[in-house]
Amino acid sequence: MSGGRLMRIHSPEFQAMAERVLVVTGLTSRLNVLPFEDEAGKAALFEQILGRPLPSRVTIFPPFYTDHGLHLDLAEGVFINQGCTFLDYAGIRLGERVMIGPKVTFITGGHPVDPTERKLYLTGAPIVVAENVWIGAGATILPGVSIGRDAVIAAGAIVADDVPAESLVAGSKATVRRRW
Numbered sequence: 001m002s003g004g005r006l007m008r009i010h011s012p013e014f015q016a017m018a019e020r021v022l023v024v025t026g027l028t029s030r031l032n033v034l035p036f037e038d039e040a041g042k043a044a045l046f047e048q049i050l051g052r053p054l055p056s057r058v059t060i061f062p063p064f065y066t067d068h069g070l071h072l073d074l075a076e077g078v079f080i081n082q083g084c085t086f087l088d089y090a091g092i093r094l095g096e097r098v099m100i101g102p103k104v105t106f107i108t109g110g111h112p113v114d115p116t117e118r119k120l121y122l123t124g125a126p127i128v129v130a131e132n133v134w135i136g137a138g139a140t141i142l143p144g145v146s147i148g149r150d151a152v153i154a155a156g157a158i159v160a161d162d163v164p165a166e167s168l169v170a171g172s173k174a175t176v177r178r179r180w
Contacts (some may be wrong), residue, residue, distance in 0.1 A: 029077060031062055157171060
């Protein structure tokens with residue numbers, strides 16, 4: 001589904017994804033009730049969730065949520081605050097020294113707008129965040145977005161378009177785009 005393509009619901013690919021979601025939901029449920037100081041327990045669960053050990057100097061404060069885990073690529077020095085959600089099936093890449101505020105949401109999947117196709121397919125496009133980006137509390141990053149190096153995403157922003165390097169973006173963009 002990565003790269004902006006469709007996945008047919010109830011296909012073998014969809015079934016494999018759904019099975020992974022169930023496994024990861026169980027793992028994140030366990031992660032989010034561990035004592036905060038249980039570093040070994042958190043490291044073991046993150047390795048199962050991500051399919052590899054956390055890179056060095058990555059800090060993640062639970063609660064932490066992801067639906068797939070295997071397509072979440074974290075570079076060194078990433079900081080993720082409490083309550084963040086990563087719907088990563090189509091891929092999320094966080095560059096070095098990215099800082100994520102509390103309750104930020106990354107969404108790589110969705111459904112077609114056409115109501116006749118909405119229940120038949122999932123859509124997806126990867127999210128790429130370059131080095132040294134700061135994403136403020138409660139921001140939402142939507143499918144297919146790239147965020148350039150040293151950019152700042154203001155708290156509560158809804159990011160639907162690419163963000164140039166060394167820039168600040170803020171606000172929501174909820175406007176009528178199309179009617180049917």
